[in-house]
Amino acid sequence: MKIAAIGIGQDMRGDDAAGFEAVRLWEQTHAASASSPDIQVRLITVPALELADALDGADAAVVVDATSGAGEPGTIRTLSLSDLEGHTPASGNPHGWGLPEELRLGKLLGQFSPGLLVRLIGIEAGQMQLGRPLSLAVRAALPLACDRIQAEIEAIRKQ
Amino acid sequence: MNRIDVPALARVEGEGGLFIGLRDGQAVEVRLDIYEPPRFFEGFLRDRFLQDVPDITARICGICPVAYQMSSAIALEAALGVQISPEVYALRRLMYCGEYIESHALHMFMLQAPDLFGRESVLELAASEPDIVRNALRLKKLGNAILSCIGGRSVHPVNVCVGGFYSWPSAESVRSLLPELEWALDTAVRAAHWAGTLSYPQLQIDYEFVALHHGTEYGLMRGEVLSSSGKATPVAKYEQEYVEYQVPHSNALHSKTRNGTPYMVGPLARLNLNHEQLMPGARSALDNLRLNLPLRNPHLSFVARAIELVHFVEEAIQLASTYSPEGASRIDLAVKAGEGTGASEAPRGLLYHRYQLDEAGLVQSARIVPPTAQNLPRMESDLRAMAAELASLPSAEATRRAEDLVRAYDPCISCATHFLKLRIQDTEAE
Secondary structure (H helix, E strand, C coil): CCEEEEEECCCCCHHHHHHHHHHHHHHHHCHHHHCCCCEEEEEECCHHHHHHHHHCCCCEEEEEEEECCCCCCCCEEEEEHHHHCCCCCCCCCHHHCCHHHHHHHHHHCCCCCCCCEEEEEEEECCCCCCCCCCCHHHHHHHHHHHHHHHHHHHHHHHC | CCCEECCCCCCCECCCEEEEEEECCEEEEEEEEECCCCCCHHHHCCCCEHHHHHHHHHHHCCCCHHHHHHHHHHHHHHHHCCCCCHHHHHHHHHHHHHHHHHHHHHHHHHHHHHHHCCCCCHHHHHHHCHHHHHHHHHHHHHHHHHHHHHHCCCCCCCCEECCEECCCCCHHHHHCCHHHHHHHHHHHHHHHHHHCCCCCCCCCCCCCEEEEECCCCCCCCCCEEEECCCCEECHHHHHHHEEEECCCCECCCEEEECCCCCCECCHHHHHHHHHHHCCHHHHHHHHHHCCCCCCCCHHHHHHHHHHHHHHHHHHHHHHHHHCCCCCCCECCCCCCCEEEEEEEEECCEEEEEEEEECCCCEEEEEEEECHHHHHHHHHHHHHHHCHHHHHHCCHHHHHHHHHHHHHHCCCEHHHHCCCCCEEEEECCCC
């Protein structure tokens, strides 16, 4: 089984780096699991194109991204693809194209393996200002996010 | 009363609004309200060293950063009086080909094609026409790969500098693009044929077209600013012929000719003025469509982009096949005070830059005229010409027609300073 561990975000925009930082920390704290041959780690800034590549040939994926509107900063939620089905794009222009749209497009185009299992881990962001570091709340949540990543990967491996 | 409200126009880059006031089937007021805040790029370029400029101006746009890098580099090289090598020029053209491929693929298939198929979005189009969207994504990926290969990354590349490139990409990495380019050429030729079979809204406008023109190559980074009126203007005298002005409803400046008339830049202008310089395959694809040039229907910009897609893939194959880096990738610059202008053809049209440098090479003043800002008065004039038709249509259809028109221009409001909300108001009924 091929499992993609994917962080989405930007390093230069405060808590938008949460997905990157969580995956990076997971690679350190769960090094044996992260370096296993069944795992491919990707950090993605532009999901519109890179996500389809990262999911190409994968049987399962754990995708970690910052969320907005899901509680206090640092709140972690685990979602499935069906949780995104009701998502309405915030913007009709290409700047509003994000993870839900890309996953939906990939599904419509048959770009993904049949039966691709995607688990999404969202880390609620506090601020995403240019040039700011992670907020303390998000930084404090990273160990728990790592445990969630590992738990999802172990659950996938058992399937 | 006839009134239409659209919170935001979809499938354009940026955000803004549109107001049309009608009386007796005539437009009494048409405004493209560009309400996004100004971005102040010309302001914060001041006192920056000249070599910072291509990297800063690239941030103006995520889709056409190469255009901003090239226009700024050309202008600054003119200010310093330096001439880049033919090898650098060829590599810049190849990089620009990559930008055209990714930008045209995005606009044609993902932003404008849903209009032509009566779909709301690319997601709806993907459900009914998955091959179109699959090919679009593959083309976009190819364009991005060219930018990554030459520029170091696909968005806001970092390898372009005043005087050339910081380093040559390896010949091997450039040649590795060829198999996918060969696929893209076949795909682009088929797309051009397909574009000729589609139905487009009918609209004929007597435009003044303006584009860079060069006698021996498709106008891109050198030549004169040619108008369909017959006037050819050296880039250094652009501001004498084309004048920017402010309007109360827009944070983007507008442009007009010295005679006070709007003009059109972009793919339709380029194709109409430069079709004789197309690569052979693109020329053949155009001939096969049996169109009468000049094209005067703005919706046929889709066809123009399709022909240009063939051209730029074809040119990319030629440039990648013959790429053989030799010598220094950049000129050692002797910094001095001076002023320079530069223009290149961004995918959306002519992009003009002017810089003034002090003796330390610091920017004292900067002037950037993006293509969408030049096209804004033209879009408003087109909508005015459509007013009687819009007034006769049910509001939902009128909204759609107006949006389709604006999208045909592929406005990049992020560049112009970002864009669309449509309100059509019957002023008589107010």
